[in-house]
Amino acid sequence: MAEQDDMPFYQKPEWADVVPIPQDDGPNPLVPIAYTKEYSTTMDYFRAMCRAQEKSERALDLTKIVIELSPSHYTVWYYRQQLLKELNKDLKEELEWIEWMVNEHPKSYQIWHHRQVVVGRIAQSLLPHNTTTTTTTLTTAQSTEAAFSFDDLPEAQKTAAQELVKSELEFIAESLEDDTKNYHAWSYRQWVLAHFGLGPWWVEELAYTEELIGKDVRNNSAWNQRYFVVTNGPGGLTEEGVQREVQFAKSNIEKTPSNESPWVYLTGVLRKGNHSVTEIKEFCEGLLSVPRANFSPFVHATLLDIYEVEAKEKRSAASVEKAKEEAIMLAEKVDNIRSKYWNWRKTQLQKIDVVA
Known part of the structure; x- marks a missing residue:
């Protein structure tokens, strides 16, 4: 039995009826990709599955093999999503496998998107029959359509939704502990928050x-x-x-x-x-008395914006002069790497119509 478990899947009897389809690179490929034999053979069998549109347990197993060899293969992910639906698989088990994949490949967009698809289907199952879905106008890197209005759900579904959201947010937080700036994790987190409504x-x-x-x-x-x-x-x-x-x-x-x-x-x-940004004028001016703040380009850049707004709103020559001082400070002392930009900002101040 152990020997058969170590045997490549395509050598097992249950795959004997499948005729693999080799990749067609044409008669004289210019720069053929040097695939490993394992990956190349596996993909030959996957093409056969796709051509036959086979929806079976072995096809599902094959997608897992391909994905673990190449986690970014979006075609295989899509085919797996179709199989999960057709075979009515337990999506909670799928989440466990995705968690393992995320730990192995935290920066793979396809893995995070697959989790979104799976969780989205679980969310859909919480809807009462004949319920019309609602949408929000949120905009992120991923779709942020709300699956439902949380307040309109029956109590049992509310509890289930809260438990699912809590579980997903905890899962994402664990992933972010390893990399607090994982863009895909943050995008998925925003989707989770929005998709389950305003809970x-x-x-x-x-x-x-x-x-x-x-x-x-x-x-x-x-x-x-x-x-x-x-x-x-x-x-x-x-x-x-x-x-x-x-x-x-x-x-x-x-x-x-x-x-x-x-x-x-x-x-x-x-x-x-x-x-208006002018509302923080006193706060910003107060920072100038703090030595480490006085050399912050953001303090002076914000003051430049504030004085410029004041100059335009009040047609104040004094505000123009203060804005010029900030532009000079930025160009010559605290942010001279962008001196050309700050000097340009200074020239634009001359165009403000002020009261003499």
């Missing part, structure tokens, strides 16, 4: 981002995730939310004034909440 997990996600930022204030992925949560969660970005997030960003800027992430977050929240 209680959004509040927990805000706390999760705060925890990550507390551990590493320079984790730009966590800042990006926080912005996603506050702008797309239940109720959107309210006035109360703007004030809370502005204070959150300020407190982190004070810790690391030369860290770009909280500056981008701060100005992004203000813009999204229809607030």
Whole structure:
């Protein structure tokens, strides 16, 4: 029995009826790919499965063999998804295998997408019969259509949805511990949050981002995730939310004034909440008295923006002069690698119509 387990699948009796289809590279391939014999033979059998459109257990086993040899082979992933549906396989077991694959290949987009497909099918099974799906207008790298309105689900389905979301978020968090900036993991996390509707997990996600930022204030992925949560969660970005997030960003800027992430977050929240950047003028000017902040290009760049806005709104010559000083500071001292840009910004200030 052990000997047969070690035997290549295509040498086993149950595969004797399959005629493998070799890859056709034409009569004189210019630069043929040097596949291993194992991979080449396996793909020959997979082509035979595809041509016959065979939907069987052995075809499903074959997709697993191919994927473990080449995790980025999207055609095989798609065929596997068809087989899982046709054979009515236990999707919870599929999730266990995907978890193993993610641990082996955390940066493979195809693996994360496959998990999204599988979890999406599990989510669909939670819907009561004849329920019309709803959608959200969220935009991420992956589709963020909500499978249902969480509040409209029966209690049993609500519990099941919460358990599934909790399980997926914990799984993603474990993966992010190894690489906090895994783009595919973060994209999938946003999909999970959105796909299951506006449930209680959004509040927990805000706390999760705060925890990550507390551990590493320079984790730009966590800042990006926080912005996603506050702008797309239940109720959107309210006035109360703007004030809370502005204070959150300020407190982190004070810790690391030369860290770009909280500056981008701060100005992004203000813009999204229809607030003017001039509202943080006093905060930014106060940082100039802090030696390490005075050499932060982000402090001076934000002040340049603030003074420029003031100059345009109030037609203030004094604000133009302050903006010029910031442009010169940036070009000559704190960010001279981009001196041409800051000098250009200075020339644009001359075009502002001011009151003499």
